[in-house]
Amino acid sequence: MTTSLRNWDSDPVLAVEHLTMRFGGLVAVNDLSFSVGRGDITALIGPNGAGKTTVFNCITGFYKPTTGMMSMRPRDGSLHLLERMPDFVVARKAKVARTFQNIRLFSGMTLLENLLVAQHNPLMIASGMTFLGVLGIGGYKTKEREAIERARYWLDKIGLIGRADDPAGDLPYGAQRRLEIARAMCTGPDLLCLDEPAAGLNPRESAELNALLLSIRKDDGTSILLIEHDMSVVMGISDHVVVLEYGTKIADGTPTETRNDPRVIAAYLGVDDEEVEEIEQELDVVTGSEEGRA
Amino acid sequence: MNSAVKTNERAGIDFGRALKDGVIVGIIAFALLGPLVGLKTEQNMSNELIVQNRLGLAAILSVIVGVGRFLLSAFIYPRIAARGNRSKAAATLAELEARAKLTQGLSIVGLIFLFVYPLLIISLFGVQGSIKWVDNYGVQILIYVMLGWGLNIVIGLAGLLDLGYVAFYAVGAYSYSLLAINFHLSFWVLLPIAGMLAAFWGIILGFPVLRLRGDYLAIVTLAFGEIIRLVLINWKAFSGGSAGISSIPKVTMFGIYSFDVSAPNNFAKAFHLAASSAYYKVFLYYIILMLALLTAFITLRLRRLPIGRAWEALREDEVACRSLGINTTNTKLTAFAIGAMFGGFAGSFFAARQGFVSPESFVFMESAVIVAIVVLGGMGSMIGVALAAVAMIGGTELLRELDFLKAVFGNDFNPDQYRMLIFGLAMVGIMVWKPRGFVSARQPTAFLFKRKTVSGDLVKEGHG
């Protein structure tokens, strides 16, 4: 395998070092270190209960890690230590946005409102911390129009512009997933963390999701970190794969490298060694042919 | 008979079953009412308790309950079940739109009515006769409408259950009373001050408690409300204790005219009218109407600003809010403070209107009534809250008018006693009948193409 310096080592947008998270006696994440390359799509994979969502919750400030350091470098060149920040500051200052495994939309609000809430902080300033807004002075109206335009852009991009004025709770499952991504993007993040974005999607929707994620990276330059089970998403679009098992990292590399790592196959697919070969063959049937060895 | 029952099952009416229900419920009712109503404890001449036998009355009441249950089982429940089967799906968009149109129309008509109400009453009942209708109904209900709208920000929009709202009402009332008496400042100066003091207390109390969730928040706010009341009772040097504060100055007409009978610039004297407190009542009516409308106006405005959207988003999903960079603590605090501020306005108005305040006016039951108005109205809906205030406050006020029942039940009968009993029953009944309140649909605050009403089924209730 190549030994040249890879993107995630040379230019990391996020570096996680020695992250450990304990709940009582249970060690959910154990001394985990990995980096997310700027502009990369990084996949965090592993069997259920491997601690992937816990890692996400640490990065986005919902959990305070027991030990460890997470440094985030947004485009503006600033440096933020995420373990020291409350969750909302992680989103506001460190420019990390996220979605949730069990979709958390504001279901009683319209799609447009959902995307406006995501632009809360700039709009709050525009409304003069509400005081000027109540009196109807200041440039709030213009700023709100801009925010609506931004929402329109994202609604267009996720193909839900026609449903802009419907409540988010009325959307079908796949559309809710897309809206959640759009909402996260409306905060203007440098790192987008997606918790199982393809869960419950049919193959067509999965393909659309892939296209959306690729275009987010291309058009907005946002780095993406995602937890995923769907191998077609992981293998199809990611630049970098980190594999967890029982809170510990067991592999880290390009999709091709990790796919061929027997430890990953054994741990990830949950089969005993004699069957590993069998599965390796099957994996090759689908993904092996389309990609040459690096 | 038996086969008839069987065949009727599909049709929905099963008299045998209903009869059984009725008899069982009647027996249970008698087991409970027998002692509680049928055996009344009374003190005799030598101050000893004796039991007075009223088992006949208890039996009659039990039969009424049993028959009521029979009628419910036989006629009402099958109908509800049938209707439930028919329209299981949520209300269609068209229905929602029609309802939204209706409420909109209703609020315009209601607004006009509110403005002409005192004039209408005076022309109907004369100047002196209008006092009761303007004061007991008009002013009284509007105070609760305003309190309901104020609390609606906290409960309805931000989804935080505050059971101690009356504390801010008390802060407003005492601020006005003490400052007006000690510093001789006018109502118009003190109104904003009282509001700000209440908001300040809202922040003081809100800061530690707002990280609590759900029922815990409710209980802590309740405890705070009680603490404030108990301090008012016990800190006699400050608040006059349970005796309260009396001779609180009246509101002046912006310093130009006074409503004090002795004052040289008395309103009635200045216009050579017959002396009557009715003018003051009408004046108070318009003040509270204006204050209530101010509350409504600011709330509607806030809903379209980022802070208002953040409140509603908070009610929908707090975790998601935090993931979007919203400082939820500050957002909750602003809701708490602004709600408290309106409570403070209402409180100082209340003190000026009564001329007397005491801790008695700020018991937990008041908070409970205001919360009930907000929830019964349908959380977040201004018109719903107003309707609930009219129904609950107006309804219980109307019960005061039931003196004619004395003719039926004898002179010992005091219909006023039944006011709160019926109020409580109505609370339970309305909750069971409409758990989401009168108006549960939500109007979006912004739209791209067309404003569409959001069905109440999707709107969340908040976690606190």
Place this chain on the structure above:
Amino acid sequence: MSAEDNKPLLTVRGAKTYYGNIIALKGVDIDVNRGEIVTLIGANGAGKSTLMMTICGNPRAREGSIVYDGQDITRLPTHEIARLRIAQSPEGRRIFPRMTVLENLQMGASIDNMEFFDTDIQYMFDLFPRLKERINQRGGTLSGGEQQMLAIARALMARPKLLMLDEPSLGLAPLIVKQIFDAIRELNRKDGLTVFLVEQNAFHALKLAHRGYVMVNGVITMSGSGRELLENPEVRAAYLEGGAH
């Protein structure tokens, strides 16, 4: 096998289930015959667990019918369905976290009379010796694998006619998965236990099952014998799509 054995124990017809306004099952037909192991495979979120819960009446199917052992159970309350000896080891295991292992097992047996309790619990301990070691430990303190064993043992304590297992292999080490699947095969062969198995990892499941169904987005798209499905190219693709749990 007698004629009785080939009759379906469970018949689901046109079941539609909603969560609020969102449809999760779009009209599902499934048969489980007596003495069979039937598996349902499909991607995460396809509605497999929903189907299993719908059979147990929570959430209830809004349309369609569910017949079990000749009785229409579509409208029965969940606890009455459970008393007809349909036992489930549900998604997420749902161990009572603040009850001991023994109490969890007692909960499983609580619907039956207690005369078999001692023999049954002995059998569970033979099946899963780990549980015996942990007998007085609280459910919440067990590891994931131990919880999974406990969930299955708890379901078996009801002496079920129909055993429904939702992803028994989830989060388990390969060796334990093998043990559990062996135990299921054994129970089926020896006691004629009917098993309805939901799996995301189709590989094991299809090898074990007599018949299988494939579910995509709330609809059954394919069915056949375990072998057939295992060899079907579409299933292979689908299995890779979602099976890699």
Place this chain on the structure above:
Amino acid sequence: MEVFVQQVINGITIGSLYGLIAIGYTMVFGIIGMVNFAHGDVFMVSAFFALIFLLVLTSWFGIASMTLALILVMVVSMVLTGLLVWAIERVAYAPLRGSFRLAPLISAIGMSIVLSNFIQVAQGPRNKPIPPVTRDVYTLWQGSNGYPVNISLKQIIIWVVTALLLAAFWYVVQKTALGRAQRACEQDRKMASLLGVNVDRTISLTFVIGAALAAVAGTLYLMYYGVVVFSDGFTPGVKAFTAAVLGGIGSLPGAVLGGLLIGLIETLWGQYVSADYQNVAAFSILVIVLIFMPQGLLGRPEVEKV
């Protein structure tokens, strides 16, 4: 020293009553996550049941043995209060299960208003005093300054009855199938129903058990203070709720511990700090506990699920 011991004895007595009421709050909250606001008024109504039957027994049937009367009265009050709460649960709470979360709370507040006003209407607004059930007082020791430390027979009865009932209750919850079903519903209602537990009935039963314990407290309260009035539900209710929260809501030993602590704090505060602010102390404890350790003394910390 003597004063302190005397106040501790008094505090434990009141605390036992709070503990008995607190169990009702804790169990109902544990099983359906609802603060049963009407529970304090249920306690008050139970004291009225006791009052009425005590009068009936003594004046109509002429029962002279106070012990017998007390036992009979307690049993009758437990049964009737249980029935009352069962009816309330069916009418006002059960239809709201699984709907809007605030609805049951509002309904419970409404029920609380109904109960206190119903008693006011049916039994009159005045205090209802009864002659003392017993006047026996035992002096434990005579202090050096002549201040005696006393314990009354009434206090002994309260301690003994409370201890016995808690033991019986503990046995039911820990060792019987009913208790197991109840705990199962508390931990995972859906799973309990999958195992054949009739969840609705178990919830009703939980309400009834809590009511029966409140009825014991109500009877003892009447015996101890010798007076009851329609408004007696609110303050003991809130204090008992405070006890439940202090002990850790959902925890049964916690409820009892919390009750004893609240009783002690209240009496000692009244003795040494300020009698006026006795209730303020109780409410302040509630606030402080909830803010700084919402899980209470014996409760479980809550992990936020994201």
